[in-house]
Each structure stands twice: as C-alpha cells, then as structure tokens.
Amino acid sequence: MLIALDAVGGDRAPREPVAGALLATRELGLQVALVGPLEILREELARHGPVPSGIELVAAGEAIGMDEAPVQAVRQKKDASINVAMELVKQGTADAVVSAGNTGAVMTAALLKLGRVRGIERPAIGAMAPYNATGMLVLDVGANADCKPSYLEQFAQMGAVYMEQVFGVANPRIGLLNIGEEAVKGNELAVEAYTRLERSGLNFVGNVEPDRFHHGPADVIVTDGFTGNVAVKVTEGVADFLFSQLKTSIMSRLRYRLAALVLRPALLEMRSRLDYGEYGGAPLLGVNGVVIIAHGRAEAQAMMNALRVAGEAASSGMLDAFRALSAKPAPASAVQSTASTSAGTTA
Amino acid sequence: MLIALDAVGGDRAPREPVAGALLATRELGLQVALVGPLEILREELARHGPVPSGIELVAAGEAIGMDEAPVQAVRQKKDASINVAMELVKQGTADAVVSAGNTGAVMTAALLKLGRVRGIERPAIGAMAPYNATGMLVLDVGANADCKPSYLEQFAQMGAVYMEQVFGVANPRIGLLNIGEEAVKGNELAVEAYTRLERSGLNFVGNVEPDRFHHGPADVIVTDGFTGNVAVKVTEGVADFLFSQLKTSIMSRLRYRLAALVLRPALLEMRSRLDYGEYGGAPLLGVNGVVIIAHGRAEAQAMMNALRVAGEAASSGMLDAFRALSAKPAPASAVQSTASTSAGTTA
Structure with missing residues (x-):
C-alpha cells in the first residue's frame, strides 16, 4: 500500500503534510510517497532527523496555488505536484492520492488523469461531519453547484458504499437534506430526488431538516453541491463566531x-x-481511483487521518462497488427498494 | 397605530403572544388587537389582572395548526385567527399583522387577503440575523424554494428598503450568498443574480461566503428560499448541538x-x-401590508419585539417604497448602478 501525498499543497505545506506522513508511517505502518520539489521535501524532512523507510520522494513541480484557476493551471502545469501524484495512481505505482491543496485543482487533475467511473454521471466531494461516533458523510459539498435528481441518487449510492466499505457501517441510513419533513417539501430538485431515493433500494430514511443535521439522523446525507457547501461552511462560520464572542466575553472580567x-x-x-x-478528510467519490482531499489548514494529525482513510479506502472494495453500481439491473433494485424503503421511513 | 396579533398562533400560544401584547402596550404604548376565540383570550388576560386600554379583543376561530397544510386550511377555515387578523389590515382597521403561527398559513392568508404589491414577482420572508449592532436581513429564508435571478434582485431591493426605512441603515450593503468570492462562482442562479445585482443601482458588495455569514459582511443578504432556510436552520442546529455537547462536558466533572x-x-x-x-421577527416582504412572522417558540419579549418592529414598519414609508420599485425607470437605475457598484465592491 503506497499513498501519494501532494506534500506541497495546502496552506500549511510542506510542514504539516510532511509531519503527517511521518506520523502515518510510524504509527500506522503506511508507505507514503511525498510528491513535490525534491529540495523542498529534503529540507523539510531534515528537520525531523532520519527518514523512516516508509517514506519515498517523488520529484514534481510546485503545487497549484489556492487562488489559481484550477482547470487552466492543471492543464498548463504538467509537472504540478497534484498532477504527478495522480499520475502515480494512474500508472498503478500508488494506491491513492491525498492532497490539502486547491480543491478545484485536485478535482480537475483527478478527472483528467483518472477519469470518472463508468456510469457515474458526476463525481462528488463528501465531507465527514463529526456528529456521532462513526461520523456522517455529507455529499456533495462543492463539486457540482447545479445538480439533477439522478446525480443525488448516485451520490447516495456512492455514499452508502463509502460508509459501508471504509467505515464499516452496515446498511447505511441515507437522508436527503431538505427544508421540510414531508416528501412534497423543498425545491424541485429535492422533491424529485426524494422519489428516486424512495425507489433506489437504499436504506432511505427521508428528509433531514437542517436543524437536525447535527444530531446524526443518518449516515449519509445527500444534497446538491451548492447547498452542501453552504451547510458545511455555515457550520464552520457559526462555530468561529460563537467562540470569538465567548472569548470577548471571557476577557471582559477577571472571574x-x-x-x-x-x-x-x-x-x-x-x-x-x-x-x-x-x-480524515473529504473523499472525492466517482473518479477512477481513491482521492482524499484534506482541509487546506489541516495539521499533522489531520493529515495522518486523511492518509489512514486513503489507505482504508484503497484496500476496501469501494472502487469495485462503484463500478458495479451502473452494472446493476434496474428492476431488481426497484423490487428491493420497496421493502427497505418502508423499513427505512418508519425507523 | 393598531397591530393585529394572532393571539392563538404558535407553539406557546396564547400565553406568550398575550404576555407580549401586554408588554408592548405598557412599555411601548402600542395598541394591539388580540385575535382569537374570545373565551380563550379572556381567560388568558384574566391571569394578568386589569386589561390595559391599549388592548382590544377581536373574535375569531382557532389558529391554523403548525402541522396543517397551509393552503387548504387557510381556504377552508374562513374564521381562523390569521384570516381574521389579515382581514383587519385589509379593511384598514389595523396597520399590521403579527403571528407566531404556521408560517405557510401566514403567507397564504397574506397573499389571499392582501395580495402582492404590484410589480413584485414573489414575496419573501426575511430573517434578522443577530450578528452586529443593527442586525442583518437574510432573505428569502423559505417562501420560495425555487427562485429566478429576477426574484433575487427584487429581494435585494425590498431588503434595502426594509433596512433603510425600518432600521435606519443608510445605503444598505447588499451581499449575495454564494460558495465562492468571484462573480463566476456558484450555481446558475447565483451567477445570473450577481450580474443583475451589479447593475441594480443597489450598494452591492458582491458574494458573501457562508463562513463569513456571521461576521456582518452586509446589511442584506439575498439567496433563494431553499438555501436561505438551510443557512438559518443550520445556524440554529449548530448552536443547539454545541451547547448540548458543552452541557454534557460540564456535568462530567465537579470543577x-x-x-x-x-x-x-x-x-x-x-x-x-x-x-x-x-x-423582532421575520418580515414577509412584498405583500400589500405589514406582516411580521414571529418564531413559533417566541416568548413574551420576542413577541413584544415583533410588535414593535411591526409598528415601526407600518409607520415607515416601506410599503410606498415597495410600490415605487416597479415604477422606477430601468435606464436611470442602470446608470446609477455603475458608480455605486464599483464603490461597493472595493469597499
């Protein structure tokens, strides 16, 4: 198992990615290929003493900057670290890619180098929301600002596979992020997605209202990439706001x-x-390879978690299960759906 | 100034609406018409001693329940408290309506009894987000799950009028809720709305990312009713989640x-x-009358605030300004736009 790590991507690179890779080799026994300009990697590694045997160096150019236009940059900078990391997976040298760099660039590089899994209309980015013991996967959180109902059904299928194969959740509960409980509530996309999910054969538990989002009502929550991004970023924003308010209050009195x-x-x-x-980062699901996007500000521990999850996803049957999705005969899954849906909604 | 209060609408009715009305008459000198079944109102008032002269009683049937289908219920229950309250405004007897009841029913009753302001395509519900001294108006937060770009432009115009006329904010800053900073980011709706807002003559400050939402980046933030509802409800949910987590932590140790x-x-x-x-509640903007929706769980103080804002909106030039919006010659506003937009985006 070798994970290709974009060692120069992200706001805290190369320091945190390299430190995370060292943790992952020492604590988890993973093999990590650090991808980036060799002199930068060597200089950073020198700060940590002897290099463990699980670490390899792979020469590449600089990372694509956080503010660069992704598509253009990925096409023009052939030797950019994210391109080289994806190439390692494409060639079969590495089993997965982890990057804390420009999300759009990771997505573009993955699509150009690895392509989509046949039958998957759109890849999606999933965020693991930390609201219960195993976590809850929300997708899409930004890959597709405009979605069709069929995309949301596939997001649900991929999310179910991911939670089952990588996190060991049996028969994952699927929820639809929506602004009301009833099937007829929401925008046109949500109403049509509801109907599809009901018939999907998945363990669909119905609509999840945004104020219940943090109570772990499902293992996978699907939504379009615009709404998902808003939900995840508002969460971050509220937390920041509350803590800055609290800090101001606290500093106002000695007691x-x-x-x-x-x-x-x-x-x-x-x-x-x-x-x-x-x-452990946000999986990019639906491309032909395991790709995990770490937070741009991820520290060593979070980078290690992302590497761990990448390794688990690569050794799981996730990609094969994705490939099998489009091969599934529709009628069989429609029959299966009736039983598990009614079980799901009454649960 | 007489405000019609749906005294039996909401999760805590009649107790909190009636207590709020008494506060409003005593502390603010407002006149309030309590609308509902007389025996319920009299019984509730009896708990408070002598009834102040600012309180009137108006007979009506029960409220429409929080779980009833709004359109059907409003049409069938002619004497429902919200219908009678709207009728008071329609007849010119009352100057505004306040209700903590079923939001869909308030909206439906307002549309049926009062109608839309001519030229306004869709009314919107605005939520006052409490993130700076004056507050920030987010709209739409649920009236329109699917929106066209032109709706968002009108939401911005109405929001600007509301903040200016009711809250005294000069030249309100308008932001567009979006998942990126640049004009080209977001879904199709956001991209087109951006272009319209830039040319609108409003003080448009550009896209507001969801994690900046709570930092008071604008006085008015426009979005479609689906996304707005998600943003507002996620905020409530995160806060609840954090406090319940904190409570559990705190109870775990004596110190x-x-x-x-x-x-x-x-x-x-x-x-x-x-x-x-x-x-002070969420204004329903774009109908032919002042309508303020209080939170279903609003307590007396919040009800009083809603009554206060209703009074201020009714005595302001808000409705006349809405009516003037569609009368505005488009070219003049387009010329004005160029100057104020460039000032706005560099601010």
Missing part, C-alpha cells in the same frame, strides 16, 4: 478568565466536535 | 460545574447572540 481556565478542556472539546479534519 | 456557574452569564450571552427572536 470569567479564571473560570475559563478551569473549563478550557471542556471548551476545547466542544470546539473539536465541529472539526471536520478529525475524521 | 467544570463550578466554573460553569461563574461563566454562566458569558455563556448565556454567547447563546443569545444566535437568537433570531431578539431582533
């Missing part, structure tokens, strides 16, 4: 400052419950 | 419990910063 010192661990724990990075 | 006692005021203040009710 608050003292009490806050005592409460610090509990407050940090509350904070970490909203940290998406804890759960 | 946390003691520290939390000291910090309690700061924690409650943090909590209240996310309380939409503080700012």
